[in-house]
Amino acid sequence: MTGTAADDLLAGQTWQQLLARRSFIELDALERCMALLDEGTSRVLAGPFARLESPWLEPQGITPQSDDGVVIARGTIGGAPVVIAAIEQGFQGGATGEVSGAKISQALGLAAAESRSGTPVAAVILFETGGVRLQEANLGLNAVAEICSAILDLRPHAPVIGVIAGTVGSFGGMSIAAALCTRLIATPQARIGLNGPAVIEQEHGIGEFDSSDHTLIWAVDGGKARHAIGVVDDLVPDDADLLRGTVLEAIRVGVVRAGQNRSQRVDVLASRLAAIDAAHPPTPDQLRQIVGATYEPLSVRPAAPGPSRHDHTPPRSRGRTWLSALNEGHPPQPIISSVLRVTNEATLYLAVVPDPENPYHCARNGEVGLTESLALAQAVREVVDADAAAATKRAIVAVVDLPSQAYGQLEELVGLHQAMAVTVDAYHAARTAGHPVIALVVGTALSGGFLTHGLQANQILALDDPGVEIHAMHREAAARITLRTVEELDSLAKIVTPLSYSVTDWATLGFCDGLLRVDDADAPTATDIKAVSAALADAIERARHTPTDLSNRLDSPAAAHTRRASRAVRDLLAAQWNAAVTP
Amino acid sequence: MQTLTYDFPAGQAAPNAVHVGVVASGDLEILLEPPPSGATDSSASVRVRTSVDGFDTVWHDVLERFFTHTSLAGRWELNDFGATPGVVTLRLRQAAEAALGGQP
Numbered sequence: 001m002t003g004t005a006a007d008d009l010l011a012g013q014t015w016q017q018l019l020a021r022r023s024f025i026e027l028d029a030l031e032r033c034m035a036l037l038d039e040g041t042s043r044v045l046a047g048p049f050a051r052l053e054s055p056w057l058e059p060q061g062i063t064p065q066s067d068d069g070v071v072i073a074r075g076t077i078g079g080a081p082v083v084i085a086a087i088e089q090g091f092q093g094g095a096t097g098e099v100s101g102a103k104i105s106q107a108l109g110l111a112a113a114e115s116r117s118g119t120p121v122a123a124v125i126l127f128e129t130g131g132v133r134l135q136e137a138n139l140g141l142n143a144v145a146e147i148c149s150a151i152l153d154l155r156p157h158a159p160v161i162g163v164i165a166g167t168v169g170s171f172g173g174m175s176i177a178a179a180l181c182t183r184l185i186a187t188p189q190a191r192i193g194l195n196g197p198a199v200i201e202q203e204h205g206i207g208e209f210d211s212s213d214h215t216l217i218w219a220v221d222g223g224k225a226r227h228a229i230g231v232v233d234d235l236v237p238d239d240a241d242l243l244r245g246t247v248l249e250a251i252r253v254g255v256v257r258a259g260q261n262r263s264q265r266v267d268v269l270a271s272r273l274a275a276i277d278a279a280h281p282p283t284p285d286q287l288r289q290i291v292g293a294t295y296e297p298l299s300v301r302p303a304a305p306g307p308s309r310h311d312h313t314p315p316r317s318r319g320r321t322w323l324s325a326l327n328e329g330h331p332p333q334p335i336i337s338s339v340l341r342v343t344n345e346a347t348l349y350l351a352v353v354p355d356p357e358n359p360y361h362c363a364r365n366g367e368v369g370l371t372e373s374l375a376l377a378q379a380v381r382e383v384v385d386a387d388a389a390a391a392t393k394r395a396i397v398a399v400v401d402l403p404s405q406a407y408g409q410l411e412e413l414v415g416l417h418q419a420m421a422v423t424v425d426a427y428h429a430a431r432t433a434g435h436p437v438i439a440l441v442v443g444t445a446l447s448g449g450f451l452t453h454g455l456q457a458n459q460i461l462a463l464d465d466p467g468v469e470i471h472a473m474h475r476e477a478a479a480r481i482t483l484r485t486v487e488e489l490d491s492l493a494k495i496v497t498p499l500s501y502s503v504t505d506w507a508t509l510g511f512c513d514g515l516l517r518v519d520d521a522d523a524p525t526a527t528d529i530k531a532v533s534a535a536l537a538d539a540i541e542r543a544r545h546t547p548t549d550l551s552n553r554l555d556s557p558a559a560a561h562t563r564r565a566s567r568a569v570r571d572l573l574a575a576q577w578n579a580a581v582t583p
Numbered sequence: 584m585q586t587l588t589y590d591f592p593a594g595q596a597a598p599n600a601v602h603v604g605v606v607a608s609g610d611l612e613i614l615l616e617p618p619p620s621g622a623t624d625s626s627a628s629v630r631v632r633t634s635v636d637g638f639d640t641v642w643h644d645v646l647e648r649f650f651t652h653t654s655l656a657g658r659w660e661l662n663d664f665g666a667t668p669g670v671v672t673l674r675l676r677q678a679a680e681a682a683l684g685g686q687p
Contacts, residue, residue: 048602048614061584063634063662065606090607
């Protein structure tokens with residue numbers, strides 16, 4: 001906690017109150033549930049004796065935990081029915097795996113079903129996570145996409161309240177989930193961000209982010225800093241009773257009016273980004289002054305436009321190539337230089353592409369950053385709004401070729417997780433409104449970039465090509481973080497499928513709706529284009545006749561085999577949801 | 584990672600199933616279940632899954648000492664993430680107390 005003034009930790013309390021308090025941070029996941037629920041009402045579902053362990057850890061020599069590090073507890077808070085999903089920070093740093101992720105998304109799904117049938121069941125998610133569990137890579141990444149979707153399915157019917165107490169905080173894709181919540185509560189000891197400081201330093205060097213600079217970390221990611229720019233609603237001291245009171249109040253307030261959730265506020269994100277000059281990035285203090293704590297559009301003038309752009313030939317990328325190839329006679333139009341679109345009567349195509357002059361220097365190679373998230377969300381929302389009354393909604397095709405999300409200090413300062421949540425929300429809104437949303441992976445699809453642009457699709461197609469790589473993190477970084485060599489990682493991937501970088505292995509995980517053979521993925525032939533266009537048309541047709549939620553990713557023949565653990569979670573939670581209270 | 588199994592003679596059957604601890608760094612979780620009803624021989628059957636290899640003898644000695652004092656029959660599962668013998672003994676005692684209805 002170096003560098004955080006002692007007064008900050010009091011968060012409005014006196015020292016006497018601080019000393020008398022019951023710490024929430026010191027509680028484990030189960031004790032946190034008990035501290036929030038009305039006394040005597042708590043019932044743990046799929047608990048330790050159900051032994052729903054991760055099937056992927058033991059083969060890697062990692063001791064599993066009997067509940068995979070997530071406690072699901074039902075009960076009431078202030079008399080209102082609630083389900084709590086509490087992440088145990090001690091186990092694997094709270095990272096999301098197949099089972100722990102399925103427990104959260106299935107619990108939210110059951111709450112949504114009950115809420116729709118007339119009894120609102122609020123959800124409380126206790127985030128304490130470093131993000132996707134890299135030992136379960138692709139299954140963890142998909143689990144986060146399913147959690148995001150499940151939050152959005154429940155949110156119109158009952159409030160979804162996120163609590164980030166610390167000390168792990170919330171990082172990675174799960175912070176997108178946190179940013180989708182109806183209300184977000186944090187302590188001054190919490191940190192919230194998309195990319196953690198160490199990962200940014202690893203990707204772009206110490207000049208981009210010095211991960212030993214604690215003052216900087218807390219000024220960017222700290223609960224107080226997040227509250228000061230309006231992406232956290234309540235800043236509460238580490239006190240179990242005060243936190244319970246805040247959660248109780250959030251449940252009483254209930255759902256937010258449609259369109260007013262933070263992740264639906266494309267207007268606020270747009271006005272904030274317009275006020276920031278990426279060439280002269282603001283300090284944390286300056287940012288606070290620019291955007292303020294109220295999450296409303298700014299009345300300030302946009303920052304001066306950057307220097308005029310050179311008219312270079314744009315760099316080749318598979319995203320650009322395929323977007324053009326699939327739309328002969330309709331050249332892709334830039335929304336911004338790094339986001340291209342083609343719109344026709346039946347379909348909207350979108351791709352994120354490299355832009356060597358991107359004012360955000362960490363987003364020059366086709367990464368999904370702040371302005372890319374905004375441009376994607378605006379384009380999707382435009383089509384959803386325009387087709388609101390249409391009988392047949394246009395299809396949306398996300399052409400995916402991206403190295404990752406942008407790893408940068410400015411991105412974190414402004415809140416990349418919140419920007420990505422705006423995009424995820426837009427894609428989810430399109431899918432649930434009846435737009436067939438198709439992801440077509442033509443190159444790399446990594447990490448948070450894919451969560452934002454692709455993983456909310458009804459149907460996912462991928463080219464069967466060695467250059468197609470779908471994963472939670474690129475090889476070198478994944479090896480470093482899991483303390484392995486790249487060779488060890490590759491040999492483990494032979495027995496632990498979700499670790500594999502091969503697209504044919506990825507296709508066996510349960511969420512591949514088509515693996516498309518092509519002769520040349522870099523310069524598609526006429527036959528390639530014809531085959532991929534036909535596959536897209538088929539996928540669009542399938543999407544029109546299948547559920548608009550993500551249940552197909554659990555019901556596909558491949559999922560029945562590979563995702564047995566997720567399906568066991570779904571079945572057990574459903575069976576125990578309404579069971580009589582057991583001692 | 585290593586999986587070790589042990590059997591110790593035990594007199595009293597654990598009356599309740601209990602779960603204590605977390606598979607966190609330097610810690611472990613313990614699941615204790617009563618022996619199946621109608622079981623004739625009463626013993627503590629212990630399965631240890633530990634992230635640290637090569638401590639078979641230490642595990643044996645720590646467990647033997649505990650079950651000499653606390654003769655609680657049932658199925659014991661220990662999922663360990665590098666706990667020291669002292670921490671293991673404390674968690675075992677906590678599990679026994681909780682199973683016997685005392686305050687953990």
